Amino acid sequence: MAEKSIPEKIVDDFLEKITKQEILDKERLEKLKTVLNSDQPKKADILEAIKEEENENP
């Protein structure tokens, strides 16, 4: 298996820690993973991935 690049390693280690800390639910974690592994993650995309959807009628 190919060795991970530095950015890949950082993203993997980061997501592992975040998963353990239970900061984000599974769905948001998956979204964040997709964004961070994309070629050029944008702030707006990261924000969208981690922000809980607005629920007007809780």
Add this chain to the structure above:
Amino acid sequence: MTVKDVRGIRQEINFEPEGKNVVIFGPNGTGKSAVVDAIDFLLTGDISRLAGRGTMGMSLKKHGKHIDADIKDAYVKAKIDLNGDKIPLERHMSKPKELVFPEKDEDKLKEVLNIAKKGQHVLSRSEILKFIAAEAGKRSEEIQALLNLNKIEDIRKAFVTIKSEADKNRRSDESALERSKASVNTVLGLKGFSADEILKKVNEIRKTLKGEAITELKLEKLKEGISPRTTDKNKQVYPEQLKNNQAELNKILKEKGDEVFESEKQLRTTVKALKENEQLKKDLSNKKLLDLGISLIDESGSCPLCLTEWEPGKLEGFLRGRLSTAEEATKIEKQINDKASKIEKQVTVLKGHIDTLTDMSKKLEKEDIEKDLKAWSEILGGWSKALREATDDYPIDEPPVEMKAFFKIAQWDTHDKELVKIAEGLESSSPEQKAWDGLTALERDLKRYFDDEKRFKASSDFANAAKVLSETYSGTKDKVLEDLFKAVNGDFTDYYKFLHGDDENGFESELKPDGATLDFSVDFYQRGKHHPRALHSEGHQDSMGLCLYLALNKKISEGKVKLVILDDVVMSIDAGHRKNVCKLLKKYFDDIQFIVTTHNRTWARQMRTDGLVTGKNMFEFMGWSVDTGPRYQDNIPVWDDIKKQTEDNQIATAAHLLREHLEFFFEGTCDSLRAPVPYRTDSRYELGYFMNGAKGRFGSLLKKAKASANSWGNQDVMDALSEIETQHKEDVVRTQIDQWIINENVHFDKLSDSSKEDFLPIVEAFQDFERHYICSNCGGKVMINMRDTTETSVKCPCGKINWNLEFKK
């Protein structure tokens, strides 16, 4: 590799290095770097020289092709060797994003191209200086770019920005919540906000209205089980509410003045520190501009201001890189915002009470009070705005005039007294109506409180999450990079000691990431660690840059891209240490193909002499013209070229080429054999100086080798050497016949009288003569080996030629 119409290359040029190292040498402006650009273009679809800082106005589309060429004619084609598979690649300037290769090879190429497209296989001298001479922040930026870590930094910055925006939202929601709490307290006449106290008051009101006590503070429960009454909300002014508002307002004026006064003083001190530091001011101003610029870049990635075309993402990456220089200014900006926000919270609550009283005055038709209160509120509103923009234009010497309004307006005492009287005189409603009206007012304020509380909780939770995400990402990044730089530092130290171990054997270094910076310090003769530029010579700095790049490249290439281009990078390293560079590259990077360009002929020769490159892969660029591109020669075709010119009866051209080639060849031979050449202060050495030096030295070394073989009683070696000696002598004689023809002072007309029949034997004689100095196996030149001052042997790089010069004792 074939290149046509790329940068300075016009006519199609071909190289066949067959996976081996290549040296391209020649004076400046002969097109060497165009070859580097062509390789860059083939592998990445871009030319790094045309991108990034200082390249405004340059573009691949306009400047990637030869200036006179049609873009459709510009291309690079090459066959690359991937673990034994020879794969053809080609890229055309008209379609730079499209690399053409056989479909079946896609999987094999994918990973390698992903790494290669980062383009870090090229090291130029300007990049060396970026690593060594740069400030920590800048170095970090450059090395991150080299390691393609920009994405990592972009993510870090995105998390930091998200965290900071989330904090800002939390602060704003907290202010709104405070205002709501103040309103609820005012309606119920409470001193502090407490759910129990509110519930107690609510139940008192409900009791008046014959309602049962409730146990939970919920909106839908407030009026549950109570018969509704009517209230004219537009006209009604509740005396208790009026009194409570007045009391709260007076309380703030009395109790919060000192606190606000002190906070405002601290705020001005911090703003002053920022405003009096020109660099911080400039950084902050740049930061604002850069933030705005980044927010305006659209999908195309082009500059929103001057409309210059940028590859998508590149301009943003470039601007984000510049943002890192404003770290200190950002820190101070945060301090100012925190202090200003604290004051603004108080101002907002005070303004809230004034606004409520203004509204009541209107209902009471007290126009003079309404007018003054409105003006008061507007002044405070102006101060709030100034506080929100404190980093931009907040006064530093004296408090703003609006601040005086926090400590009341001149007419307030009069109005306050009048309002008290009005409240007393207001017709008192029945206790039930009062209770109902109070409950209605509470319902409105409590709803706002619950909404604000919900909003604050959400923004608070998000701010906490954003903080953890930002800190965890930064921590993870630092840890991974620390490990990376530890490994890089280890390799760097080994390489540097290999080059300079003769005088810096105790050399140590430290490469340490620290937030957005990368500190780099190196030992100076066991006298502590210093900035690499502080004490080391320029040559040592070049060595450091090269070693650091090689150490970094080991990580970048991940063992998959076995190509490194060194574009004129050892200029300041002295000849002795350059020799070590050859050894270093051979020892540690035997599996890497190096393409080295240099304008230094001695260095080029050295690489050949030391076996880093064979003669076949030495390409000399001798001239360049805009119409034809580079004029170059390599060592094998030069003889074909000379013979072709001879066949075409272009004797003057052939003679010129022959002389030029022989001068270069025998200059190098004198160097590799340490042959004596008469010294000239004007350095105007002609062919005769080098050729006589080389052949004389060759003859004397042959004699010494024979004598050595004799001392060992090795007859076979003696015979072989005698044969070489005889042949060498004969070839020397052949070259002396008609040697005048290659004399540079011979007039052109005289040469024109010569025919190919006259000249061809001369060419062949010199070619045969030259072969004595080159190994037929490896193509490398013979060179003398020394142990201290003792001559030990004459060898070629592969060892096929090996004359022992030591005698049996």
